[in-house]
Amino acid sequence: MKPSNAPITGDTRLFAIVGDPIAQAKSPALFNQLFVDLGVNAVLVPLQIPSARLPVAIAGLKAFANLDGIVVTVPHKVAILEHLDLLGAHAQAVGAVNCMRRLADGRWEGEMYDGAGFVAGLHAQGLCSANWRVFLTGCGGAGKAVAHAMAGAGIAAIRLVDSQLHRQHELAEQLRAIHPRLHVSQGGVADAEHDLAINATPCGMAEGDPLPFAIDKLRPDAIVADLVMKPERTPLLAAAEARGHRIHLGRHLLENQAALVAAFFGAATSLQATPTHGEYP
Amino acid sequence: MKPSNAPITGDTRLFAIVGDPIAQAKSPALFNQLFVDLGVNAVLVPLQIPSARLPVAIAGLKAFANLDGIVVTVPHKVAILEHLDLLGAHAQAVGAVNCMRRLADGRWEGEMYDGAGFVAGLHAQGLCSANWRVFLTGCGGAGKAVAHAMAGAGIAAIRLVDSQLHRQHELAEQLRAIHPRLHVSQGGVADAEHDLAINATPCGMAEGDPLPFAIDKLRPDAIVADLVMKPERTPLLAAAEARGHRIHLGRHLLENQAALVAAFFGAATSLQATPTHGEYP
Incomplete structure (x- = not known):
């Protein structure tokens, strides 16, 4: 364009x-x-x-x-x-x-x-997030925005992971207060329960960054999303694609x-x- | 365009x-x-x-x-x-x-x-202002800018008119100080000595405005210019054109x-x- x-x-x-x-x-x-x-x-x-x-x-x-x-x-x-x-x-x-x-x-x-843009991006790709169980790593500004928007869009459950535990706790409490029907859990890994796994950390922007989370326990039909926009195909997304997962790019949010x-x-x-x-x- | x-x-x-x-x-x-x-x-x-x-x-x-x-x-x-x-x-x-x-x-x-734009506008119309004798009414910001630029461009003489006499005096003194070879006179009318007569007052912007100066004593080959941009053809320019004068529009400056x-x-x-x-x- x-x-x-x-x-x-x-x-x-x-x-x-x-x-x-x-x-x-x-x-x-x-x-x-x-x-x-x-x-x-x-x-x-x-x-x-x-x-x-x-x-x-x-x-x-x-x-x-x-x-x-x-x-x-x-x-x-x-x-x-x-x-x-x-x-x-x-x-x-x-x-x-x-x-x-x-x-x-x-x-x-x-x-x-930011969060509504992410949700609208999923929908624009033909994906319906209702009742999804979501894994989210990164509870800073971007992660918070996405978590609140996905909660508002009717997901069933979210698992939060952040190396700064106070951010993880704080977001979990906020989500529980605003969305009492949402199942919120903390810590752990992306696994077979998840329909969508999201990276909301900056991990992947710099060359040589490790993957922000392991994807080997995800179901083959799980979607892997990255909020990092540059590079467009982060190592996480490349690895997910190599394993046959559907991926969702950062630019869709924007x-x-x-x-x-x-x-x-x-x-x-x-x-x-x-x-x-x-x-x- | x-x-x-x-x-x-x-x-x-x-x-x-x-x-x-x-x-x-x-x-x-x-x-x-x-x-x-x-x-x-x-x-x-x-x-x-x-x-x-x-x-x-x-x-x-x-x-x-x-x-x-x-x-x-x-x-x-x-x-x-x-x-x-x-x-x-x-x-x-x-x-x-x-x-x-x-x-x-x-x-x-x-x-x-503003003044340099006016001079460049004359030149862009194929007019050479060197050694011209100029009549200028309006010694506010626009008139001052045009007078200084025309003086810098080598006109021979300028006659200044402003109903606020202190502005007319002040500009005359400034011009004499900066351009000692320029002949500066004050008051009077646009007449046969002038190659160019310029309106640098707002007169002509409002409907029903009188002409800013009389043009009946100008030589047929004198040019009449107006800094007023709207209307493009002011009553002054219309009158000058009707008498066969070459006219110069306000927009050329801009x-x-x-x-x-x-x-x-x-x-x-x-x-x-x-x-x-x-x-x-």
């Missing part, structure tokens, strides 16, 4: 993605293609913002009267919370946001669609999340569907 | 135009077309910034590590001065800027190309200024000419 974006004119509405680094970000290409497809005169631009400059940068962004929303990525997903006036349900559960929008009354609302975030932005009153090319027939 | 811009990716360099209102701004279309033509992976976006928010907005823009330059338009051309570390020669003379760039050492330099400002931005180390579509063959 060749990304494109509509001609930018004085009345183009503005969105941004903030992160550091930002050169690798795929959101500008994804969102600008979405805006073209949706027929809205809007553009999303990448902003590289070092952590130390985040407060002044966000204050500046809020002062741009034609800027309606911000995608938030590493390392600002938690630090941004103090710049928000209210949080959506997913953001409250996860304690982090990946996007924020200006409300009609001028307040800024944050929400977290690609499916963009539409959800665009809808969140679209709910802002200022982003109206207008003929993008009206002036230039 | 149908404006376009290159696909925006994570490593696209960013430029902005700040003003209020901003919806009418032509710079996004002009600059983004220029960036495409120059083969640079950069984009310029419109930012609507109310005057009261200018300080916080500019502080924010300076915190964006991948933003290299800002075009400054009404009403911020003078107020922006306190946010700059140094000024170019034109900006110093005029006391206002229309653009600013980040230098390699992190400082911000402002410059004023169109020719964009290339000058892009060059000013391009001198910043970060804006390198790179294949824009490298990733998407």
Whole structure:
């Protein structure tokens, strides 16, 4: 897919993605293609913002009267919370946001669609996660987001593993409190009980990383997913594929999340569907 | 000309135009077309910034590590001065800027190309202003910029008229100090001595405005120019055309200024000419 974006004119509405680094970000290409497809005169631009400059940068962004929303990525997903006036349900559960929008009354609302993007990615691949039993390793921000979203999507059970035990315990307690019908267990390995095994640790990004978990006890029909986006085929996914497992790539999360975030932005009153090319027939 | 811009990716360099209102701004279309033509992976976006928010907005823009330059338009051309570390020669003379760039050492330099854009616009129309005798009404920011640039381009004489006499006196003294060979006179009318008569007042923007100056004493070969951009054919230009004068439109300033400002931005180390579509063959 060749990304494109509509001609930018004085009345183009503005969105941004903030992160550091930002050169690798795929959101500008994804969102600008979405805006073209949706027929809205809007553009999303990448902003590289070092952590130390985040407060002044966000204050500046809020002062741009034609800027309606911000995608938030590493390392600002938690630090941004103090710049928000209210949080959506997913953001409250996860304690982090990946996007924020200006409300009609001028307040800024944050929400977290990383988990919903993962679930939407599974569904987009024709997979139905209802009643699944899931193995998840990594209970940091990404793991929390995915666990809460999968719980919300109706899985039956989840097994949590994190080398930082306090994170594992904390997420287990949170899930039990919010989703009382979900069966939550801790520790152990991915085995024959699991329909889906997910890596939500950074393990696999660096060359020479070990596999984040052993896959030799999984049933042949179990799906193996990795949230790591680069490399696209991590050692975990390569090993799973070699054993005949169906695999699920990290980029599906991002690609499916963009539409959800665009809808969140679209709910802002200022982003109206207008003929993008009206002036230039 | 149908404006376009290159696909925006994570490593696209960013430029902005700040003003209020901003919806009418032509710079996004002009600059983004220029960036495409120059083969640079950069984009310029419109930012609507109310005057009261200018300080916080500019502080924010300076915190964006991948933003290299800002075009400054009404009403911020003078107020922006306190946010700059140094000024170019034109900006110093005029006391206002229309653009600013980040230098390699992190400082911000402002410059004023409104006047140079007007002169370049004349030249682009095949007109040679050397040794011209010019009539100019309106000694505010736009008039000052045009007067200084025309003086620098080698006109022989200029007659200044402004209903606010102190502005007329001040500009006359400035011009005499910087351009000792230029003949500067004040008051009076546009008459047979003038090769070019310029309106640099807002007169002509509102319906029912009177002509900013009488044109009945001009020679038939004199050129009449208006800095007002909307309407494109002001009552002054319509009257001049009806009398057989060659006219010069306000938009020529803007169109020719964009290339000058892009060059000013391009001198910043970060804006390198790179294949824009490298990733998407």
